[in-house]
Amino acid sequence: MGKVITNDTGKIIISKEVIATLAGIAAMECYGIVGMASQKIKDGIAELIGMEALSKGVEVAIKNEEINISIYIIVGYGTKISEIANNVMEKVRYTVQQHTGMTVDHVQIHVQGVRVVD
Template identity: 30%
Template sequence: MKEELSYGSVNISKEVIAIIAGIAAQEIEGVAQVGESIASFVKLVSGIPIGRGLKVELIDKDVYIKIPVYVKQNVFFPDVARDIQTHVKEVVESMTGLNVREVNVIIKGVILGKKREEEKVK
């Protein structure tokens, strides 16, 4: 997305929008990981794992986002998906000024046993 201003221009890349969307999705309770596969993910400076596979389409100032996620066990998928859609839309719009038209959530799988591992660490 490129916006011309009287004193210059602002460019927002699809990759930046994907990172914003990935971080927002990771903040939702019940999301174990954002991305295509468990093996292939990137850690940002913040330490939040943001997986590959987020897709962003830009048409003028309209944004269409596809987010693959893995969820934690014992969560209700429709609630998690709805929360992701709402939060991602709000965050991307507030940070970029773009119109988020769609946030499509693809639940790739369920990660089992994370709770037991976390209890062992404590």
């Protein structure tokens, strides 16, 4: 289950899937990201995930009102991976906190591959 917010008129439930989609969209907006990779890479081959399934490249854990996010990305060849990872961390943390009102404790970046960009 995700985050439950209770007010005078009822409950609002924000699912982990919604948080994962927000994180995936935020990551894809960052420079140097070619795509998202599946969390379960078989045989060492990183598969690009389409825009309709971005949450498959994101893992969300919620504990004590804090969110921990793991993102699996593929970066473009010739880019500085550490800078891209830091930018993705900041963008994802900001976006998820702004949209959900929850605290993002950790954002972990897993670079699953490098692709040549046309």
